[in-house]
Amino acid sequence: xxxxxxxxxxxxxxxxxxxxxxxxxxxxxxxxxxxxxxxxxxxxxxxxxxxxxxxxxxxxxxxxxxxxxxxxxxxxxxxxxxxxxxxxxxxxxxxxxxxxxxxxxxxxxxxxxxxxxxxxxxxxx
Amino acid sequence: xxxxxxxxxxxxxxxxxxxxxxxxxxxxxxxxxxxxxxxxxxxxxxxxxxxxxxxxxxxxxxxxxxxxxxxxxxxxxxxxxxxxxxxxxxxxxxxxxxxxxxxxxxxxxxxxxxxxxxxxxxxxxxxxxxxxxxxxxxxxxxxxxxxxxxxxxxxxxxxxxxxxxxxxxxxxxxxxxxxxxxxxxxxxxxxxxxxxxxxxxxxxxxxxxxxxxxxxxxxxxxxxxxxxxxxxxxxxxxxxxxxxxxxxxxxxxxxxxxxxxxxxxxxxxxxxxxxxxxxxxxxxxxxxxxxxxxxxxxxxxxxxxxxxxxxxxxxxx
Numbered sequence: 001x002x003x004x005x006x007x008x009x010x011x012x013x014x015x016x017x018x019x020x021x022x023x024x025x026x027x028x029x030x031x032x033x034x035x036x037x038x039x040x041x042x043x044x045x046x047x048x049x050x051x052x053x054x055x056x057x058x059x060x061x062x063x064x065x066x067x068x069x070x071x072x073x074x075x076x077x078x079x080x081x082x083x084x085x086x087x088x089x090x091x092x093x094x095x096x097x098x099x100x101x102x103x104x105x106x107x108x109x110x111x112x113x114x115x116x117x118x119x120x121x122x123x124x125x
Numbered sequence: 126x127x128x129x130x131x132x133x134x135x136x137x138x139x140x141x142x143x144x145x146x147x148x149x150x151x152x153x154x155x156x157x158x159x160x161x162x163x164x165x166x167x168x169x170x171x172x173x174x175x176x177x178x179x180x181x182x183x184x185x186x187x188x189x190x191x192x193x194x195x196x197x198x199x200x201x202x203x204x205x206x207x208x209x210x211x212x213x214x215x216x217x218x219x220x221x222x223x224x225x226x227x228x229x230x231x232x233x234x235x236x237x238x239x240x241x242x243x244x245x246x247x248x249x250x251x252x253x254x255x256x257x258x259x260x261x262x263x264x265x266x267x268x269x270x271x272x273x274x275x276x277x278x279x280x281x282x283x284x285x286x287x288x289x290x291x292x293x294x295x296x297x298x299x300x301x302x303x304x305x306x307x308x309x310x311x312x313x314x315x316x317x318x319x320x321x322x323x324x325x326x327x328x329x330x331x332x333x334x335x336x337x338x339x340x341x342x343x344x345x346x347x348x349x350x351x352x353x354x355x356x357x358x359x360x361x362x363x364x365x366x367x368x369x370x371x372x373x374x375x376x377x378x379x380x381x382x383x384x385x386x387x388x389x390x391x392x393x394x395x396x397x398x399x400x401x402x403x404x405x406x407x408x409x410x411x412x413x414x415x416x417x418x419x420x421x422x423x424x425x426x427x428x429x430x431x432x433x434x435x436x437x438x439x440x441x442x
Contacts (some may be wrong), residue, residue, distance in 0.1 A: 009198060010184050012143075035378055044186075044196055046157075050196030054134050054145070054186065066194045096195060 001090050001099050005083030006043040007036045009051045014078050018071035019049060020064065022100035028068060035078035040085025047095040065098030128298070130190050130357040130407060131157060135167045136183040137260060144180070144259045144298035146172070148292075149190075151407040157197060166203055168299065171205045175281065179413035184205040191274055243416040244285075246301075254303065255416065258285075282415070289413040300407035307401055311336040314349065314399035320391045321380050323371075329389045330382035332373050333400045342402065346381055350398025359389040364403055379431065 001021055011033060018028040033051060048066040055069075094100075131150040136143055148168060150161050165185050173182050182204050186199040242258045278284055292299045305312050319332040331348065338344075344367045351361045365383035373380045381400065 007198070009186070009196070042201055044198055044200050046195040046197055048194040048196070049187065050188065050194070050198070055188065062195065 001094050002045060002088060003043060003085075003090070003095075004088045005037055005040055005085030006088050007040050007085065008043055008049065008108070009033075009053075010048065011051055012051055014076040015053075016073045016076045017052075020068060021049075021099055022101055023065060024081040026063075026099050028071075030073065031067075032076045034076065034082060036085050038080040040082075041087075043088065043095070045092045045095060048098065049095060100109075129153070130298075131161050132188050132190055133161070133168075133185055135165075135172065135185040137173070138181040138183050139260055140421075143183070146259075147302075149302050149407050150301045151409075152186075152298040157187055157189070157195075162197065162199075164298070166199070166207075168288070168291055169204075170207050171284070171291055173209050174284045175258065175288060176209050178262045182209065187411055203320075210368040236261050239357050240312040242418055244289075244413055245416045246410050254301065256301075256413075258415075276349070284416055289410075292410040293413055297409075300409055302405050302407055305406045306339040310403050311338050312404055314401040315349075317348075317397040317400050318375055318378060319397070320389075320394060321371075322391055323382060326368065326382070327387045328368055328382050328384065329391045330369075330371060330380040331400050332375060332378055332380045334377055335379045336381075336402055338402055342404065344402040345398050346383060347403050348383075348398065348400055352395045352398070353390065354393045355394045358393045359388065359392070361386075361389050361391075362398075380436070 014033045014035060016030055016032045019031050020028050022025055049065065050067070052067045052069055052076075130152060131154065133148045133150060135146050135148070137145075148165070150164065152160075154160050165187060166182045169182060169185055173180075179304045184201075184204060185199045189195045229434055231237055244256045244258055246256065249254045285366045291297060307313050317333045322328075322427075323330065331346070344365055346367060347364045353360060354425060365385060366386045367381050369382040371380040371382055
């Protein structure tokens with residue numbers, strides 16, 4: 001599963017957090033939110049992998065695919081050379097429901113062994 | 126009970142800060158792209174018209190409340206159609222303006238410019254509430270309240286009324302989220318008879334009459350009116366998640382074990398207070414009217430976690 005640099009949400013700073021990425025499993029992986037490249041397209045389809053930054057902890061689901069509430073593990077610098085974010089090779093249904101268990105797809109792994117999950121576009125100043 | 130429906134979080138950029146507002150869509154939807162999305166876009170357009178120039182609509186995000194997450198981020202093409210007011214917001218003055226004796230100070234008030242307008246409303250339960258409308262054109266409210274604000278619109282009030290009409294329309298499903306009034310069981314407060322410590326978990330529990338919570342309850346209790354034997358002890362007041370429900374030796378009671386109570390000075394309680402369930406519901410807007418300008422609350426502005434918020438510069442004359 002790889003957003004490939006498409007904008008998945010709007011934040012000011014990048015951070016790392018855990019996500020449950022499988023549809024029927026509690027297996028988690030650490031992802032990094034990074035600044036999307038200029039001109040990156042927005043992923044407007046339904047996605048369970050939005051940042052919980054804007055969510056009320058009482059409202060978000062405690063189970064299922066998506067970012068694990070309260071799993072924030074630190075601020076993270078942006079990627080020096082983010083993907084252009086013009087498309088994602090991942091089927092849209094994976095973003096909505098998680099990656100099926102019978103799929104051998106893996107979260108893309110980026111520099112320093114950090115799993116790279118979702119690109120984000122910061123508000124320009 | 127658990128709140129269901131959709132939450133729409135709208136985001137504008139105001140210089141280095143952001144203005145974020147939440148609205149709730151109190152209905153189910155087979156396809157949010159068909160009903161929630163266009164409604165959110167129309168509401169954001171109306172809200173954006175009330176803001177000052179230089180404030181840029183960024184995005185709105187629709188998230189489904191309840192059991193499953195589904196985030197929809199607005200299309201940049203749609204946001205690009207949103208118009209923002211075309212007058213300057215005279216919050217700060219240039220050196221030339223200051224040298225010319227121009228002041229942005231309000232008469233008889235502190236040296237701050239109004240940056241938000243409070244609006245009041247109530248719900249069907251006649252609970253009164255307030256909403257802070259950040260991004261208001263203070264130059265309009267202070268110097269030219271009659272407008273025009275946007276060309277063709279006679280005053281800011283007309284824009285406000287248009288936005289309010291969307292929220293209050295009979296067919297509208299827009300709502301705000303508020304605490305369920307604690308007037309009836311199971312949300313009414315009950316007296317706590319005792320505290321009990323569980324050595325296994327290290328958590329404290331409150332022994333009180335059994336609550337009959339509805340399905341989907343978010344499992345939180347609010348503890349109030351406890352008094353400690355000394356003010357040196359940390360008060361136990363607060364909202365806690367229920368960790369477990371245990372049997373009580375008192376007939377008709379249960380012990381509600383609460384998370385995050387490891388540090389309670391439970392043996393230093395002078396007298397016990399009350400416990401009550403915490404619940405939120407969605408209510409329709411009613412009687413939405415502008416109330417007053419304010420400088421003390423600048424609306425819901427944040428981009429970063431609270432510890433990293435930037436300090437807002439106050440404006441001096």
